[in-house]
Amino acid sequence: MNNFSFYVPTKIWFGKGQISHLSELSESGSRVLLVYGGGSIKRLGIYSEAMTILKSAGLEVFELSGVEPNPRVEKAREGIALCRANGIDMLLAIGGGSVIDTAKSIAAGVCYDGDVWELIEDSSKIMAALPIYTVLTLSATGSEMNKNAVLSDLGRSVKASMSSDLLKPKMSICDPTYTFTVSRRQTAAGTADMISHTFENYFSPIRDSYLSSRFSEAILKTCIKYGPIALAEPDNYEARANLMWASTNAINGIAKVGAEVGWCCHPIEHELSAYYDVNHGEGLAIIIPRWMRHILSDATAWKFAEYGRNVWDLEGGDMEVAETAIARTEEFFYDVMGLPKTLGELDIGEDKIDLMAANAAPSLKKAFVPLDKSDVAAILRACL
Amino acid sequence: MNNFSFYVPTKIWFGKGQISHLSELSESGSRVLLVYGGGSIKRLGIYSEAMTILKSAGLEVFELSGVEPNPRVEKAREGIALCRANGIDMLLAIGGGSVIDTAKSIAAGVCYDGDVWELIEDSSKIMAALPIYTVLTLSATGSEMNKNAVLSDLGRSVKASMSSDLLKPKMSICDPTYTFTVSRRQTAAGTADMISHTFENYFSPIRDSYLSSRFSEAILKTCIKYGPIALAEPDNYEARANLMWASTNAINGIAKVGAEVGWCCHPIEHELSAYYDVNHGEGLAIIIPRWMRHILSDATAWKFAEYGRNVWDLEGGDMEVAETAIARTEEFFYDVMGLPKTLGELDIGEDKIDLMAANAAPSLKKAFVPLDKSDVAAILRACL
Numbered sequence: 220m221n222n223f224s225f226y227v228p229t230k231i232w233f234g235k236g237q238i239s240h241l242s243e244l245s246e247s248g249s250r251v252l253l254v255y256g257g258g259s260i261k262r263l264g265i266y267s268e269a270m271t272i273l274k275s276a277g278l279e280v281f282e283l284s285g286v287e288p289n290p291r292v293e294k295a296r297e298g299i300a301l302c303r304a305n306g307i308d309m310l311l312a313i314g315g316g317s318v319i320d321t322a323k324s325i326a327a328g329v330c331y332d333g334d335v336w337e338l339i340e341d342s343s344k345i346m347a348a349l350p351i352y353t354v355l356t357l358s359a360t361g362s363e364m365n366k367n368a369v370l371s372d373l374g375r376s377v378k379a380s381m382s383s384d385l386l387k388p389k390m391s392i393c394d395p396t397y398t399f400t401v402s403r404r405q406t407a408a409g410t411a412d413m414i415s416h417t418f419e420n421y422f423s424p425i426r427d428s429y430l431s432s433r434f435s436e437a438i439l440k441t442c443i444k445y446g447p448i449a450l451a452e453p454d455n456y457e458a459r460a461n462l463m464w465a466s467t468n469a470i471n472g473i474a475k476v477g478a479e480v481g482w483c484c485h486p487i488e489h490e491l492s493a494y495y496d497v498n499h500g501e502g503l504a505i506i507i508p509r510w511m512r513h514i515l516s517d518a519t520a521w522k523f524a525e526y527g528r529n530v531w532d533l534e535g536g537d538m539e540v541a542e543t544a545i546a547r548t549e550e551f552f553y554d555v556m557g558l559p560k561t562l563g564e565l566d567i568g569e570d571k572i573d574l575m576a577a578n579a580a581p582s583l584k585k586a587f588v589p590l591d592k593s594d595v596a597a598i599l600r601a602c603l
Numbered sequence: 604m605n606n607f608s609f610y611v612p613t614k615i616w617f618g619k620g621q622i623s624h625l626s627e628l629s630e631s632g633s634r635v636l637l638v639y640g641g642g643s644i645k646r647l648g649i650y651s652e653a654m655t656i657l658k659s660a661g662l663e664v665f666e667l668s669g670v671e672p673n674p675r676v677e678k679a680r681e682g683i684a685l686c687r688a689n690g691i692d693m694l695l696a697i698g699g700g701s702v703i704d705t706a707k708s709i710a711a712g713v714c715y716d717g718d719v720w721e722l723i724e725d726s727s728k729i730m731a732a733l734p735i736y737t738v739l740t741l742s743a744t745g746s747e748m749n750k751n752a753v754l755s756d757l758g759r760s761v762k763a764s765m766s767s768d769l770l771k772p773k774m775s776i777c778d779p780t781y782t783f784t785v786s787r788r789q790t791a792a793g794t795a796d797m798i799s800h801t802f803e804n805y806f807s808p809i810r811d812s813y814l815s816s817r818f819s820e821a822i823l824k825t826c827i828k829y830g831p832i833a834l835a836e837p838d839n840y841e842a843r844a845n846l847m848w849a850s851t852n853a854i855n856g857i858a859k860v861g862a863e864v865g866w867c868c869h870p871i872e873h874e875l876s877a878y879y880d881v882n883h884g885e886g887l888a889i890i891i892p893r894w895m896r897h898i899l900s901d902a903t904a905w906k907f908a909e910y911g912r913n914v915w916d917l918e919g920g921d922m923e924v925a926e927t928a929i930a931r932t933e934e935f936f937y938d939v940m941g942l943p944k945t946l947g948e949l950d951i952g953e954d955k956i957d958l959m960a961a962n963a964a965p966s967l968k969k970a971f972v973p974l975d976k977s978d979v980a981a982i983l984r985a986c987l
Contacts, residue, residue: 222619224614224617225617231607233606233607233861434821460861461813464860464861
């Protein structure tokens with residue numbers, strides 16, 4: 220088991236009606252920048268409820284709306300300027316990962332002299348950040364309880380992240396009822412995202428981080444059990460609640476400590492998003508099984524077999540169980556959750572594969588099975 | 604799933620050599636009260652290593668030693684006086700749960716005008732506490748990452764706890780090598796304690812807190828796998844590390860959220876400790892299987908069956924699996940871990956059973972199966 224640190228100071232308020240705790244924002248000052256996407260939080264009544272609570276707590280609210288999926292650095296720059304012009308004390312993100320990551324980037328960018336993209340290039344430059352609060356409306360990225368913020372500069376076809384303990388939200392409100400209206404497509408994509416977060420460290424060469432592996436399997440089983448229920452019954456509280464809490468725990472550190480390893484599927488998917496603005500979870504669902512087949516060997520079959528036995532209740536020899544487990548994963552993504560199976564379905568062809576492979580490869584050297592440019596190209600070609 | 608809050612701001616440094624992070628104490632001031640038990644931290648070299656690090660960080664160290672198991676309120680009072688006399692800025696506990704709980708009580712007591720026992724009687728009186736740091740040397744209570752402190756007033760035969768977010772340590776250093784020298788007896792008792800912490804909320808009427816149940820099973824499997832290895836090979840790092848991390852997670856909230864319920868075995872055991880100064884984990888190991896048999900019924904068999912299937916890999920109908928799971932639990936405690944099986948082995952007889960049952964009963968009303976005085980007496984008689 221590797222040495223590790225574990226530090227998640229975010230206070231979670233989980234469940235129906237927890238939005239009332241927004242009154243606690245007054246502990247961080249009086250001027251809030253509310254960050255959100257489009258009109259859905261208005262249609263759902265979350266916006267007006269939040270406004271009422273914030274105003275009764277004596278807070279003055281400024282707004283930045285229009286955050287898109289694969290959030291753009293330009294929107295973060297706009298928010299930073301707003302904060303500076305209005306003496307903002309804290310950020311409140313109401314939305315999913317894109318909204319939260321935009322708020323995090325603003326929180327750090329306000330406290331930094333240069334351009335916010337420099338913090339992506341070198342996170343050690345993050346020396347301070349405004350307090351960040353979130354109200355989660357989508358179960359997927361886990362940004363509500365972690366230190367990462369992913370931004371895209373689509374003009375330069377780059378999607379990358381900044382990371383700092385200072386970006387961990389001070390408080391996150393996780394009300395599963397806010398996800399009742401999440402579409403089938405986003406429910407499936409979010410489930411693929413949380414499964415991928417779990418896989419990225421579960422498939423690790425560290426064999427003795429037993430508790431983290433069992434925690435990971437607990438999260439995977441939760442996704443596999445409740446993803447289909449949420450598709451069939453969008454307002455099933457049990458399903459939405461378990462998925463929401465699974466998404467948070469998939470990437471707050473609890474399931475990886477002691478076994479941390481370089482990630483593979485996320486860096487590859489970030490290339491797809493950067494060049495084609497692909498839905499993140501859909502991109503992951505296409506890549507994951509091809510990555511699994513690419514790295515499966517006599518040397519790695521033990522871990523796939525552990526996955527197959529403990530998550531899918533399979534029996535048999537390591538390689539047999541490993542292969543069946545990968546087949547079950549495909550079946551789950553494509554047949555059960557209805558996620559896209561090929562890049563062709565997203566109108567993505569052969570032409571940028573070598574370019575994307577070259578971009579992704581440098582960050583894949585410390586993975587469970589280290590990958591080079593030709594490995595990534597082979598995985599992406601298998602996705603066509 | 605119940606609404607819940609989850610908040611664990613303690614920074615954990617886990618692994619070999621992490622004691623170097625004691626230098627971070629200088630963030631909280633310059634005057635430290637070091638709290639510890641007997642000579643073992645000196646024999647093991649932890650004391651001198653800690654002193655060297657603290658002094659190079661410019662910290663002035665005062666000492667309170669002699670903390671005993673089932674820590675006494677008198678020792679907390681002594682520490683509070685020491686803090687006031689010396690303008691102490693923070694507490695550093697080096698030891699197991701008794702030492703940490705004493706430090707927590709001191710940290711809260713220093714900031715309170717009345718006697719520290721009043722904080723046990725009413726934790727809402729805890730309005731402030733000095734920062735608490737810990738170096739863990741025993742895997743058991745989980746006090747290194749939770750809000751509880753248990754104290755005993757043996758003169759009045761009372762063992763009880765105070766609880767506050769303010770008592771959550773700021774930082775805890777968890778180095779599994781510090782537990783290599785823990786005796787067979789304490790290793791077994793500590794394992795029973797963490798299993799009991801997990802059981803207390805796992806056996807809950809809340810059926811839909813799926814992820815918390817799976818997390819609980821992950822912890823239980825870790826205890827069952829590594830407890831015996833730690834007995835057979837006391838310096839097995841993998842075993843000691845997994846047990847240490849399991850003990851922390853058994854009671855930091857991660858395994859219970861959404862399914863919280865009133866505890867049973869701990870309140871009953873606290874009576875044994877209060878009247879007979881029993882080893883806490885040993886007392887629990889005696890009580891747990893009798894409590895299980897007492898509450899097993901057609902109405903509760905589903906949860907015992909879940910335990911049997913997911914932790915012990917049993918197959919069959921609910922009641923059959925439930926009964927076998929309880930038998931396996933007994934076998935594990937008594938045959939595998941060598942824990943005492945009866946109160947008789949601890950020279951405890953019939954005479955105070957009704958008194959202890961009357962004391963414990965009031966706190967057992969909100970349990971999975973609520974217990975009254977006659978239930979507790981029956982459970983304790985079955986332990987004879």
